[in-house]
Amino acid sequence: MSKDANGGSHKSLLSIREHELARDLIRQGLRIAAIQSLLQHVYRTELSRIWREVFPGESPPAGRLPSGSASVIKTPLDSALAAFMLNEYLAIAVEPDLRVDIEALSAAWESCQDFLGGRNDYANREIRLEFYNINSLWLLARDYLAQKVQSERCQNCGSRRVRCIDWDIRSKLQRCPHCTLREMGG
Numbered sequence: 001m002s003k004d005a006n007g008g009s010h011k012s013l014l015s016i017r018e019h020e021l022a023r024d025l026i027r028q029g030l031r032i033a034a035i036q037s038l039l040q041h042v043y044r045t046e047l048s049r050i051w052r053e054v055f056p057g058e059s060p061p062a063g064r065l066p067s068g069s070a071s072v073i074k075t076p077l078d079s080a081l082a083a084f085m086l087n088e089y090l091a092i093a094v095e096p097d098l099r100v101d102i103e104a105l106s107a108a109w110e111s112c113q114d115f116l117g118g119r120n121d122y123a124n125r126e127i128r129l130e131f132y133n134i135n136s137l138w139l140l141a142r143d144y145l146a147q148k149v150q151s152e153r154c155q156n157c158g159s160r161r162v163r164c165i166d167w168d169i170r171s172k173l174q175r176c177p178h179c180t181l182r183e184m185g186g
Contacts, residue, residue: 015041019050021102025134026051028109032060034138038102065135069143070164076184078131079177082162085112085132086140086151093141100141109134154179 018039025035032047051060066072073082088111090096093104116132140162143149150163154176161176 012041018042019046021106022047023050023054024106025102026054028106028134030105030134030138031065033065034135037142038100038105038138066139068164068166069136069139069149069162070166072131072136072139073162073164074131076175076177076180079162080181081132082136082140083151083160083177084115085109085137086144086149086162087160088112088115089137089141090144090151096141096144098145100138100145105134105138105141109137112137157182 018041022035022039022042025038026032026047032044032051035042035047036044048060052058069082073079085108089101089104089108092107092111093101095101096104140149143164144151148165150165151160152163153159154161156176156179159176159178161178163174167174
């Protein structure tokens with residue numbers, strides 16, 4: 001806390017903005033460990049308190065986050081959703097090659113939810129909810145920054161797709177998920 005001209009205490013504008021972002025991200029379901037990695041002026045105890053305010057009677061989820069994007073993308077549909085989510089983020093983010101843009105992360109997640117909630121092209125398919133969440137988007141953004149994930153255009157259909165550097169070259173996920181899903185009848 002710093003003192004104002006009259007000797008009173010106030011939080012810095014940056015700290016206030018980070019607290020507002022933390023509250024928004026917690027509402028969206030981003031895990032505390034991920035928020036901690038993104039915000040410098042908000043501590044774990046404060047994040048836990050905000051969590052309890054947003055979700056009364058609940059504790060923050062326990063356990064480790066997945067180690068990376070490659071570990072959560074298990075099906076061609078996951079891969080197609082990952083491409084959609086990552087490309088939403090990249091379209092909004094400022095300098096995604098230099099840092100994870102926390103405001104873009106929040107806005108991209110809202111956009112993904114609006115799109116798939118309102119006009120769900122995947123409505124007749126089973127979306128694995130443990131994959132499709134803001135934590136997976138954070139993993140994608142973080143792995144993109146670390147160059148473990150790339151966004152590239154399919155030479156066959158022209159769709160954007162995600163490619164994880166960690167995937168085995170023989171993996172069915174190396175193929176374009178859009179082409180794979182079309183071949184599967186959808």
